Amino acid sequence: MSRRFAISDTCFVIDWSYYRRRECLVELFDVVLVPEQVLSEVEDERSISWISLQLARGSMQLFTPSPSDLREAERLILEVASRPYMRRIDVPEAVCLVVARRIGAVVLTENRGALLAARLLRELRGVAVWRALEVIRESLMRGLIEARSREEVRRAFLEYEVDTSHVFPRRDLEEAVEAVVRCLSERR
Template structure:
């Protein structure tokens, strides 16, 4: 059963809008929240058009953070900055992490700082962060994107790389492909 909500940062939603199978995102989640701060950073027409369409269809929803969300996000940014082993995060990523923790949503981001913070900070324990790799993996496993062979699975990930110029880490890609094949009962 899929989680009901996701919340996206800027880089994720811009990259995702260039993916030809981008509709799988709004099939995977009931609602994808877009914080106002994220929408303000989106400047290219293609991304704006796709986000606008999803907002009109009710598949995405504009999210206005409360003053306490903003204070908590600022505090999280400072907490991350105080730890040299963490990569920095900005307001959009911090808001996504804070709101996701409160409403039990999945954070959609490619930001390594957000990934590490969710993994290493006690206050973010239980927050799930997905990159495009996990969204595609989950879409394949749930049959939202259909494939019939190992090559088909690999091709879906490669298609995303071509469409967005975003390259998946090789080891993590191999692990995702293996997991999809196992879940779909395909032999390697």
């Protein structure tokens, strides 16, 4: 069985460190890579403590992008900036996208520019980009977060919103809840 990798940007890992069910992330993936550029942006104590614990456990790994990764990330930033219909991305998101494409990892981000780039740029086709919504959905579907009813499924998402002050788009939330409920009913 191949190993399952993810690579996280700054906003995702900071928000995720506040989620009461945050351990499901390191159960879902074999290793979550944290680029140096991401770690250097994390300033709050709670996030640093949680990331440090995961680094010590081996669930997360500090990642140093190669010079070619950084050149490619810079090129990607300029490519996105040249398209007026796209939202900008910064170095951490660009590094995550470039490395994920190269090693087949899932990008963990809430950055709309990164989500849009993965959808619209031919060079990023096939790169999986997950928000917290997808991580929670997948964790529920795999039983890493227990839920037996629609209310318990919804609660897992709403707890994230309460813990992080990050509100999911309602349509996306409803689709995720429905997908998990369907999965749970198929297991019965």
